[in-house]
Amino acid sequence: MPHMLNVTARQELISKILDTLMIVVEDARFDFEEDGLTVRVVDSSHVAMIKLTVDAAAFDGWELDAKKIGLEMKKIREVTTLGGSGDLIEISHQDGQDFTMSLGKIVRNLRPLDNATMASPPSLPKLDLPCKIIMNGAELGQALKAAKQVGDLVNFSIDESSFKVHVRNNTDSVNISFDKDEMDELVCDGAARSQYSLTYLEPLSRRFGPSDKVTIQFGENFPLAMNFTFEDGAGEVDYFLAPRVESDY
Amino acid sequence: MPHMLNVTARQELISKILDTLMIVVEDARFDFEEDGLTVRVVDSSHVAMIKLTVDAAAFDGWELDAKKIGLEMKKIREVTTLGGSGDLIEISHQDGQDFTMSLGKIVRNLRPLDNATMASPPSLPKLDLPCKIIMNGAELGQALKAAKQVGDLVNFSIDESSFKVHVRNNTDSVNISFDKDEMDELVCDGAARSQYSLTYLEPLSRRFGPSDKVTIQFGENFPLAMNFTFEDGAGEVDYFLAPRVESDY
Amino acid sequence: MPHMLNVTARQELISKILDTLMIVVEDARFDFEEDGLTVRVVDSSHVAMIKLTVDAAAFDGWELDAKKIGLEMKKIREVTTLGGSGDLIEISHQDGQDFTMSLGKIVRNLRPLDNATMASPPSLPKLDLPCKIIMNGAELGQALKAAKQVGDLVNFSIDESSFKVHVRNNTDSVNISFDKDEMDELVCDGAARSQYSLTYLEPLSRRFGPSDKVTIQFGENFPLAMNFTFEDGAGEVDYFLAPRVESDY
Numbered sequence: 001m002p003h004m005l006n007v008t009a010r011q012e013l014i015s016k017i018l019d020t021l022m023i024v025v026e027d028a029r030f031d032f033e034e035d036g037l038t039v040r041v042v043d044s045s046h047v048a049m050i051k052l053t054v055d056a057a058a059f060d061g062w063e064l065d066a067k068k069i070g071l072e073m074k075k076i077r078e079v080t081t082l083g084g085s086g087d088l089i090e091i092s093h094q095d096g097q098d099f100t101m102s103l104g105k106i107v108r109n110l111r112p113l114d115n116a117t118m119a120s121p122p123s124l125p126k127l128d129l130p131c132k133i134i135m136n137g138a139e140l141g142q143a144l145k146a147a148k149q150v151g152d153l154v155n156f157s158i159d160e161s162s163f164k165v166h167v168r169n170n171t172d173s174v175n176i177s178f179d180k181d182e183m184d185e186l187v188c189d190g191a192a193r194s195q196y197s198l199t200y201l202e203p204l205s206r207r208f209g210p211s212d213k214v215t216i217q218f219g220e221n222f223p224l225a226m227n228f229t230f231e232d233g234a235g236e237v238d239y240f241l242a243p244r245v246e247s248d249y
Numbered sequence: 250m251p252h253m254l255n256v257t258a259r260q261e262l263i264s265k266i267l268d269t270l271m272i273v274v275e276d277a278r279f280d281f282e283e284d285g286l287t288v289r290v291v292d293s294s295h296v297a298m299i300k301l302t303v304d305a306a307a308f309d310g311w312e313l314d315a316k317k318i319g320l321e322m323k324k325i326r327e328v329t330t331l332g333g334s335g336d337l338i339e340i341s342h343q344d345g346q347d348f349t350m351s352l353g354k355i356v357r358n359l360r361p362l363d364n365a366t367m368a369s370p371p372s373l374p375k376l377d378l379p380c381k382i383i384m385n386g387a388e389l390g391q392a393l394k395a396a397k398q399v400g401d402l403v404n405f406s407i408d409e410s411s412f413k414v415h416v417r418n419n420t421d422s423v424n425i426s427f428d429k430d431e432m433d434e435l436v437c438d439g440a441a442r443s444q445y446s447l448t449y450l451e452p453l454s455r456r457f458g459p460s461d462k463v464t465i466q467f468g469e470n471f472p473l474a475m476n477f478t479f480e481d482g483a484g485e486v487d488y489f490l491a492p493r494v495e496s497d498y
Numbered sequence: 499m500p501h502m503l504n505v506t507a508r509q510e511l512i513s514k515i516l517d518t519l520m521i522v523v524e525d526a527r528f529d530f531e532e533d534g535l536t537v538r539v540v541d542s543s544h545v546a547m548i549k550l551t552v553d554a555a556a557f558d559g560w561e562l563d564a565k566k567i568g569l570e571m572k573k574i575r576e577v578t579t580l581g582g583s584g585d586l587i588e589i590s591h592q593d594g595q596d597f598t599m600s601l602g603k604i605v606r607n608l609r610p611l612d613n614a615t616m617a618s619p620p621s622l623p624k625l626d627l628p629c630k631i632i633m634n635g636a637e638l639g640q641a642l643k644a645a646k647q648v649g650d651l652v653n654f655s656i657d658e659s660s661f662k663v664h665v666r667n668n669t670d671s672v673n674i675s676f677d678k679d680e681m682d683e684l685v686c687d688g689a690a691r692s693q694y695s696l697t698y699l700e701p702l703s704r705r706f707g708p709s710d711k712v713t714i715q716f717g718e719n720f721p722l723a724m725n726f727t728f729e730d731g732a733g734e735v736d737y738f739l740a741p742r743v744e745s746d747y
Contacts, residue, residue, distance in 0.1 A: 075421065078398040082391055098422075105388065105427065106395045111420040139603065142580055146604045149576040171609040172573065173596070178603065324670065327647040331640055347671075354637065354676065355644045360669040 005032055005069075005093040008061030011103070012085035016230055017052060018073050020237055023203040024048045027113055029070045029121055040121035048200035049122050049240040058234035060088055069099060070113030076101070079108050125240060127225055129217035131158045131188035135178060137208025137228060140216075143176040144205040148198045150174045153244055156218060157193040162186075163216075167198075184213060192220040195244045204239070221245050254281055254318075254342040257310030260352070261334035265479055266301060267322050269486055272452040273297045276362055278319045278370055289370035297449035298371050298489040307483035309337055318348060319362030325350070328357050374489060376474055378466035380407045380437035384427060386457025386477060389465075392425040393454040397447045399423045402493055405467060406442040411435075412465075416447075433462060441469040444493040453488070470494050503530055503567075503591040506559030509601070510583035514728055515550060516571050518735055521701045522546045525611055527568045527619055538619035546698035547620050547738040556732035558586055567597060568611030574599070577606050623738060625723055627715035629656045629686035633676060635706025635726060638714075641674040642703040646696045648672045651742055654716060655691040659684075661714075665696075682711060690718040693742045702737070719743050 017039070021028050025041040036056045042049045056062040079089060079101045090102040098109035143165045147154045151167040158164070163186060165176040180186040208214065208228070215227040226239040266288070270277050274290045285305045291298040305311040328338060328350045339351040347358035392414045396403045400416040407413070412435060414425040429435040457463065457477070464476040475488040515537070519526050523539045534554045540547040554560040577587060577599045588600040596607035641663045645652045649665040656662070661684060663674040678684040706712065706726070713725040724737040 075398075079395075082395050104391065105425050105431075106391065107424045107426075108395065108399075109422045109424070142602065142604065146577075146580050146606065149573075150606075173607045175605045175607070176603050177605075182603075324647075328644075331644050353640065354674050354680075355640065356673045356675075357644065357648075358671045358673070 003065035003067045003095050005064040005067055005091070006061060007032070007059055007064060007091040008088055009059050009091070010085065011080050011083045011087045011089055013054070013058060013231060013235075014076065014089055015080050015085070016235065017054065018077055018080070019207060020052060020204075021050060022073055022077075023200060024050055026074060027070060027072050027118065029068050029113075029115060029118055031066075031068045031121075032064050033066045034064075040124065042119075042122040043200065046122075047197060047242045049124070051124055051238040053236050054231065055234040058231045061090070067093070067095070068115055069093060070115050070118045071099065072110070072113065075108075075110050079103055079106070082106055124238065125223065127217070127223060127240075129222055129225055130190070130219040131192050132215065132217045133158070133163050133178075133186045133188075134184040134213055134215045135163070136183075136210075137212030137214045138210045139178070140214050141205035141208045144198065144202045146174045146176065148202040148205075152198050153195050154198050154201065155193060155195050156216075156224065157191070158186075158188050158218070159191040160186075160188055192218065192222070194218050194221050194224065196224050196241050197244060200241055218243075252314035252316050252344050254313040254316055254340070255310060256281070256308055256313060256340040257337055258308050258340070259334070260329050260332045260336045260338055262303070262307060262480060262484075263325065263338055264329050264334070265484065266303065267326055267329070268456060269301060269453075270299060271322055271326075272449060273299055275323060276319060276321050276367065278317050278362075278364060278367055280315075280317045280370075281313050282315045283313075289373065291368075291371040292449065295371075296446060296491045298373070300373055300487040302485050303480065304483040307480045310339070316342070316344070317364060318342060319364050319367045320348065321359070321362065324357075324359050328352055328355070331355055373487070374472065376466070376472060376489075378471055378474055379439070379468040380441055381464065381466045382407070382412050382427075382435045382437075383433040383462055383464045384412070385432075385459075386461030386463045387459045388427070389463050390454035390457045393447065393451045395423045395425065397451040397454075401447050402444050403447050403450065404442060404444050405465075405473065406440070407435075407437050407467070408440040409435075409437055441467065441471070443467050443470050443473065445473050445490050446493060449490055467492075501563035501565050501593050503562040503565055503589070504559060505530070505557055505562060505589040506586055507557050507589070508583065509578050509581045509585045509587055511552070511556060511729060511733075512574065512587055513578050513583070514733065515552065516575055516578070517705060518550060518702075519548060520571055520575075521698060522548055524572060525568060525570050525616065527566050527611075527613060527616055529564075529566045529619075530562050531564045532562075538622065540617075540620040541698065544620075545695060545740045547622070549622055549736040551734050552729065553732040556729045559588070565591070565593070566613060567591060568613050568616045569597065570608070570611065573606075573608050577601055577604070580604055622736070623721065625715070625721060625738075627720055627723055628688070628717040629690055630713065630715045631656070631661050631676075631684045631686075632682040632711055632713045633661070634681075634708075635710030635712045636708045637676070638712050639703035639706045642696065642700045644672045644674065646700040646703075650696050651693050652696050652699065653691060653693050654714075654722065655689070656684075656686050656716070657689040658686055690716065690720070692716050692719050692722065694722050694739050695742060698739055716741075 024043045028041045031038045037054045039052045083103045092100045099112050101108045147167045150172050155166040163178045217225040224241040229236045273292045277290045280287045286303045288301045332352045341349045348361045350357045396416045399421050404415040412427045466474040473490040478485045522541045526539045529536045535552045537550045581601045590598045599606045645665045653664040661676045715723040722739040727734045
């Protein structure tokens with residue numbers, strides 16, 4: 001019997017999923033499983049990697065046999081523009097057939113991408129990162145926006161008492177310092193500094209609301225790991241970004 | 250004695266007239282008559298034709314001897330951008346002189362186009378179209394917007410029980426089906442199907458509010474006739490669109 | 499001891515200063531003095547000149563030794579985009595060091611321009627202009643916007659009883675006439691007419707609110723002098739514009 005899938009989601013949930021994934025890629029394989037959705041993507045230069053999961057409970061309908069479906073996200077986005085944030089979008093698929101999205105009376109069918117020819121979703125790194133902070137997402141977003149005004153690479157530095165965001169170009173610099181007591185948590189044994197591309201970080205600055213929390217982990221010339229949730233914790237994003245080390249120049 | 254014209258209209262009435270006509274043409278001949286305004290236009294490839302009428306009663310002032318005045322509509326639009334929807338625009342003209350629009354203290358004069366060198370307004374076809382529906386304008390607008398995401402040509406099909414909007418390209422399709430009982434009226438003796446250009450239909454999708462009604466008539470490879478009113482029925486639009494028949498390819 | 503400067507301003511005050519100056523130039527020398535800020539700028543073709551002053555009292559903090567600092571205004575603008583209109587921006591500078599702007603936790607440092615290589619701020623002309631009006635700024639703004647729809651040069655004409663704004667091109671014209679009793683003041687001994695570039699005037703049309711007053715002075719082929727205030731009179735702009743005389747063609 002062919003595997004079937006019938007899922008219903010509010011337009012705003014789908015929009016949030018796309019807002020995050022489309023920072024890094026245009027196409028993605030959506031892994032629908034019994035207890036929820038998982039999407040893992042990596043950009044073509046293997047610098048930024050995202051694992052996004054959404055519990056089945058965040059959806060308004062969730063009946064399916066597990067399946068993995070490759071999709072062009074700009075087409076999903078088109079359907080979301082036909083409705084408002086609270087409108088329901090019904091998604092259905094049967095093996096070998098089109099992927100179908102319904103919003104009100106609109107039925108959009110699209111051919112899934114061929115999983116065999118798509119790049120495999122990335123394996124997530126097991127990282128043991130020495131420093132960790134938990135901070136306000138909107139404050140981080142404002143810092144990343146300010147950083148992008150001065151350059152394309154941002155320096156994150158940390159020690160026992162503060163986390164700093166810093167960018168310098170020939171004439172200008174921007175510095176943002178968060179003291180330990182201005183954040184929800186700061187755990188770091190020794191000083192560390194690392195540099196990351198704002199190309200993949202700055203778009204996140206528009207992603208966070210005033211009460212969102214973000215967890216950041218990194219170390220000296222180590223990858224950056226960010227974690228944040230949405231939909232009252234039913235959705236979760238793990239974001240990994242390779243460091244830009246000096247020998248890259 | 251030269252013919253005179255003194256007409257006053259709210260900015261939003263003029264904007265609605267332009268919003269419709271400018272889907273099809275940039276210049277139009279405005280026929281001012283004792284009981285109201287009539288404008289008939291056809292696009293340069295003779296695919297889309299509009300007859301728009303507005304009763305004199307929809308205007309805040311209407312004193313004139315009948316006259317036909319050719320106008321560049323983007324200039325009329327410029328004047329509307331100087332005010333808000335409720336602002337009054339006074340229009341006056343005397344034969345052989347400039348066409349004058351006043352908004353507040355602004356007086357804009359523009360030279361009418363030469364009726365002798367303008368294309369004659371089209372004669373409206375007498376069509377006996379076999380199928381007719383009356384439906385919600387906003388729902389039609391959403392369907393046309395969804396259709397445009399997939400292609401430039403839309404298929405309308407109809408039978409005794411439903412009206413369908415359908416577009417297909419190499420990988421995608423969009424289908425919207427309206428059952429007879431979801432519309433205000435459906436009258437159709439036999440099944441019919443016809444294809445139309447979205448270039449002239451899709452811009453209408455932004456034209457309709459949630460309580461607007463639209464009448465649609467067509468038949469197998471027949472022209473499409475749409476009719477809708479505005480200003481509580483004082484304004485009326487007849488919209489004709491030639492079918493795209495297969496031999497056109 | 500090096501001269502120091504510590505100034506605090508609401509984001510909206512800085513935005514208003516930039517909105518005016520950036521009509522004419524990109525870089526400007528900001529002269530901070532004990533009682534307030536003065537900026538004088540002239541465009542590269544020496545057609546438009548602005549003297550802008552803001553009383554120290556309009557700022558939320560004002561501690562400084564007098565100093566003149568050359569700045570790229572687009573960088574100041576970037577900092578304003580990081581906050582809302584009521585957010586406070588702290589500005590500090592010590593001789594030979596960076597110019598620093600802080601908004602919330604963001605600290606942006608930028609290297610001042612070298613006053614030695616900047617063009618000297620213009621000397622303001624002592625003008626004895628024969629005609630003067632005081633009028634509503636929003637009405638003037640609407641007139642300038644309408645004028646720009648028809649051409650790039652505007653004619654101002656005046657006599658004992660009215661002030662007129664007029665533009666004509668090959669097919670169109672726009673006329674706006676303000677009678678003496680529709681303005682706050684009109685003083686003019688004889689008729690005068692002069693032509694000015696809308697390139698530097700029209701952007702002001704977005705500058706005025708419905709209760710703003712503008713003083714305009716000019717004469718036959720004389721420069722135009724405009725004066726208006728903001729921040730309840732704590733900020734003042736003197737705007738000079740050279741006439742476009744016929745021999746310029």
